[in-house]
Amino acid sequence: MAQSDRKRVKKFIVDVLNGTSLGIVITLIPSALVSQFLLLFPTSVVAFKVGFMTTLVQSALPIVSGFAVGQIRKMSAIDSGAIALAMFVSSGVVIQSQKSMVISGTGVILNIILVAILATGLAQLTQVTFGHLKILIQPLFLVLVAGGIGLFTLSPLRQVQVWIGTGVAYATDFTPIIMGALLGAAFAFLIVSPLSSVGIATAIGLTGVGSGAANAGIVVASFTLAAMGASVNPLGGTLAHFIGSPKIQMANMLTKPKLFLPTTIGAAIMGAIATMFDIKGTAFSAGFGFSGLIGPLTAYNLSNKTVGAVIAILVTFIIFPIAIAVILRWIFIVKLRWIQPEDLRLTLQ
Incomplete structure (x- = not known):
């Protein structure tokens, strides 16, 4: 393959990853921003409706990601819509029974990315093939071909996620400090990967x-990525790393694996510290980190609510992660120069 062809293929994959990342951030941030606040109004009808809306939009992740991929690739509205439909039908968001269809969750992100690549590639190959009948044929073509392939790959890729989860679970067999370090590092990797933490x-x-420990690892990874890219990213993009999700950096992380080094080091340190501070969480909160304050608020609710517990939570979720992020930025960008701020530039529009 010629160098120019390799560059085109790389740009294509990066564009798809960036579009998917953008869809993830757009659909998950609304719920992250208000979910914990809404718990203060358990009987409010307005709070219930807001919760319904922000929860529902999470299931629109494959659709929004499809449109985002199309926009980044500068494709037409018909192509973007067709890509979005193919990704939606094969995402695993919709569970079908004999009498109904239930929309739930955000889908299997591995499969969403695979179908995004297939659907976008097919859309570009057939941009002028259908002529004036494009608006009629293109959506059906992409849904049947790319979406159909996605339905066959959905179950195997979901199983891959289960296998990885089983592997991560082995970390709980170690002593507490080592377990905390391993889980912190593992979830710092998962949060920026095509897998669902x-x-x-x-x-x-x-x-x-x-x-x-898993939460603490995600938090320090979020702050580290935000700090290292702050000089080249807008304020909103920087804040989105920890207020929303560090998965916004997925394309950069997967194409520049060296970025995993500082986040893994920081996450392992913070995971061990969180274990020493006896920071707790639930199966639901483990994959969120700082997003929506789900991690710290869950830790507080499961603590004895003493002054010492509050200090430990502040240290684990704010003070130490920021300090570690600043130190890692100095080591890898200023001192060693192994990483450049440009490596973390967000290309999302």
Whole structure:
């Protein structure tokens, strides 16, 4: 393959990953911003409706990601819509029974990315093939071909996620400090990968100090990525790393594996510290980190609510992660120069 062809293929894959990342951030941030706040109004009709809306939009992840991929690739509205439909029908968001269809969750992200690549490639190959009948044929073509392939790959890729979850679960067999370091590092990797950190935490029933360590790892990874890219990214993009999800960096992380080094080091350190501080969590909170304050608030609710517990939570979720992020940024960007801020530039529009 010629160098120019390799560059085109790389750009294509990066565009798909960036579009998927953008869809993830757009659909998950609304719930992350308000979910914990809404718990203060358990009987409010307005709070219930807001919760319904922000929860529902999470299931639109494959659709929004499809449109985002199309926009980044500068494709037409018909092509973007067709890509979105193919990704939606094969995402695993919809569970079908004999009498109904239930929309739930965000789908299997591995499969969503695979179908995004297939559907986008097919859309570009057939941009002018159908002529004036494009609006009629293109959506059906992509849904049947790319979406159909996605339905066949959905179950195997979901099983891959289960296998990875089983592997992560082995970390709980070690002594507490080592367990905390391993889980912190593992979930720092998962949160920026095409895998669902929440799905894996739920699948293996990760609770207690194991969940707290996983949360702490995600938090320090979020702050580290935000700090290292702050000089080249807008304020909103920087804040989105920890207020939303560090998965916004998925394309950069997968194409520049060296970025995993500082996040893994920081997450392992913070996971061990969280275990020493007896920070706890639930299977649901384990994959969120700082997003929506789900991690710290869950840790507080499961603590004895003493002044010492509050200080430990502040240290684990704010003070130490920021300090570690600043130190790692100095080591890898300023001192060693192994990483450049440009490596973390967000290309999302």
